[in-house]
Amino acid sequence: xxxxxxxxxxxxxxxxxxxxxxxxxxxxxxxxxxxxxxxxxxxxxxxxxxxxxxxxxxxxxxxxxxxxxxxxxxxxxxxxxxxxxxxxxxxxxxxxxxxxxxxxxxxxxxxxxxxxxxxxxxxxxxxxxxxxxxxxxxxxxxxxxxxxxxxxxxxxxxxxxxxxxxxxxxxxxxxxxxxxxxxxxxxxxxxxxxxxxxxxxxxxxxxxxxxxxxxxxxxxxxxxxxxxxxxxxxxxxxxxxxxxxxxxxxxxxxxxxxxxxxxxxxxxxxxxxxxxxxxxxxxxxxxxxxxxxxxxxxxxxxxxxxxxxxxxxxxxxxxxxxxxxxxxxxxxxxxxxxxxxxxxxxxxxxxxxxxxxxxxxxxxxxxxxxxxxxxxxxx
Numbered sequence: 001x002x003x004x005x006x007x008x009x010x011x012x013x014x015x016x017x018x019x020x021x022x023x024x025x026x027x028x029x030x031x032x033x034x035x036x037x038x039x040x041x042x043x044x045x046x047x048x049x050x051x052x053x054x055x056x057x058x059x060x061x062x063x064x065x066x067x068x069x070x071x072x073x074x075x076x077x078x079x080x081x082x083x084x085x086x087x088x089x090x091x092x093x094x095x096x097x098x099x100x101x102x103x104x105x106x107x108x109x110x111x112x113x114x115x116x117x118x119x120x121x122x123x124x125x126x127x128x129x130x131x132x133x134x135x136x137x138x139x140x141x142x143x144x145x146x147x148x149x150x151x152x153x154x155x156x157x158x159x160x161x162x163x164x165x166x167x168x169x170x171x172x173x174x175x176x177x178x179x180x181x182x183x184x185x186x187x188x189x190x191x192x193x194x195x196x197x198x199x200x201x202x203x204x205x206x207x208x209x210x211x212x213x214x215x216x217x218x219x220x221x222x223x224x225x226x227x228x229x230x231x232x233x234x235x236x237x238x239x240x241x242x243x244x245x246x247x248x249x250x251x252x253x254x255x256x257x258x259x260x261x262x263x264x265x266x267x268x269x270x271x272x273x274x275x276x277x278x279x280x281x282x283x284x285x286x287x288x289x290x291x292x293x294x295x296x297x298x299x300x301x302x303x304x305x306x307x308x309x310x311x312x313x314x315x316x317x318x319x320x321x322x323x324x325x326x327x328x329x330x331x332x333x334x335x336x337x338x339x340x341x342x343x344x345x346x347x348x349x350x351x352x353x354x355x356x357x358x359x360x361x362x363x364x365x366x367x368x369x370x371x372x373x374x375x376x377x378x379x
Contacts (some may be wrong), residue, residue: 012217012344015354017169017249021340024333028181031162031197038159039185039195042135045157046186052102055085056183057116058109061172061244063088065109065180067237072329073187082187086169087117094124094375104132107183111166111175113143116370124375128150135159137182139166139175160187169355171248173340177333178240186329190211192326205323205334212320213338217345224277227254229339230261231281232288234329239281241339242339249347251357261295274303281335282312284324286332289314311335 012018046054056066066084073082087108090097106125110118113136122144125132134156138145141160150156159182165174181202185195192198227246229239236258243256257271261280272278280296283289289312299308310317313324313331322334347354 010214012348012354015169015348016175016343017167017171017354018336018341018344020164020167020169021173022210023164024177024337025203025210027162027164027174027178028199028206029203031178031182032161032196035182035185036195038182042157042159045155046105048274049105049155050103051080051105051133053081053083054105054107054187055083055097056107056109057085057087057090057121059115060112061176061241061249062109062179063326064237064241064244065176065183066107066189066338067151067240068180068234068329068332069183069187069237069259071234072184072238072327076146078189087121089116091117091120091124091372094128098124098128098375100129100131104129104350106132107135107137108145109137109179110143110145111139111172111179111211112147113138113140114368116368116372119144120370120372122148123372125154127349127377130154135186137161137179139179167176170378171245171340171343171355177336180333181330188329192330198326200328202333203324205325205331206337209320209322209334210341213341216320216338217341220361223250223254223346223349225254225273225275226256226271226277228257228259228264228271228276228278229281230259230278230292231266231284231335232260232262232292233281234327234332235281235283235335236260238335239279242279242281242343245336245339245343246346249343249352249354249357250350251347251352253350253352254346264295265298270308272299272303274307275335276303276307278303279339280308280310280312282310282318282322284313284331285328293317311338315378 044231063086070082070084132154136158139161164179229242231239239258243258247256278299282292296308309319311320312318315321325331
């Protein structure tokens with residue numbers, strides 16, 4: 001039974017966020033052709049411009065895209081240097097980043113393209129780095145990232161994601177996965193497969209993961225007291241995004257943590273008790289996977305067999321099978337699909353408004369209202 005068939009009359013279907021999460025494989029399939037044209041043109045432009053550094057910028061979930069990209073793209077001997085520079089850092093501590101002594105490409109990710117930090121970052125670049133090139137990935141054709149033009153002399157390119165990615169729900173779902181895949185298409189110099197085949201196989205695998213995640217969600221196991229997500233390399237960014245999805249959609253009622261599988265032992269493991277669910281995102285790399293498996297086994301030995309949940313490509317030895325398409329960077333979106341469905345199911349079980357967990361207004365879908373202070377020209 002396919003994921004689409006499974007959702008018929010599913011009580012989760014009443015939530016826009018659930019339907020947006022389930023729609024992701026179809027969006028990836030339909031985006032393959034247009035994305036191929038964008039990626040070819042952008043790759044040629046980047047090669048022509050000869051950047052010394054490429055920054056991946058965004059806030060919250062949009063920033064985590066850069067974490068996954070840098071963990072993969074910085075593998076030697078690749079050039080230029082890739083940096084994950086959250087707009088929340090760029091805007092608050094511009095002195096740590098602003099420079100004009102080299103050619104830089106600033107890549108911005110934003111679902112709405114209108115958050116306070118997005119506007120602040122654009123203002124900062126206009127005033128202090130007008131020579132930097134810009135590449136914008138956004139899901140909103142009417143937002144600042146899609147419509148605002150730079151003063152020059154730096155050049156700008158913009159890729160607007162397909163319809164359906166500008167999530168109506170509070171949580172970023174297809175916006176995150178589609179912007180990440182689009183960036184990989186533009187920046188990966190040696191993709192594992194042709195783009196159309198890659199996105200097609202990812203879509204098929206995504207449906208498999210959604211099927212499995214729905215079965216887990218329907219099992220009726222009560223939400224944990226805490227949830228932890230662990231992953232290495234590109235999957236560390238996936239672990240971070242997975243933890244945020246649970247934290248957001250549970251309205252903070254399920255505290256979360258994330259880390260690398262080795263880093264978790266250096267203090268953060270203190271968060272675990274017998275009621276905690278620790279999700280280990282198993283790498284497709286055999287060497288890395290040894291450390292992932294050791295972490296899962298240690299958690300089970302110390303806190304009980306049901307405390308650790310493994311997700312990964314080794315179908316016979318994991319709790320939830322995540323097919324490997326190419327490598328961990330390209331497959332990273334599949335791990336996040338599972339976390340999205342689990343977060344939605346737990347939110348619903350806690351009787352929280354999945355589409356807007358913060359009805360009191362403490363958090364909003366698009367962050368605004370942040371006071372932006374101009375950075376003095378003397379710097």
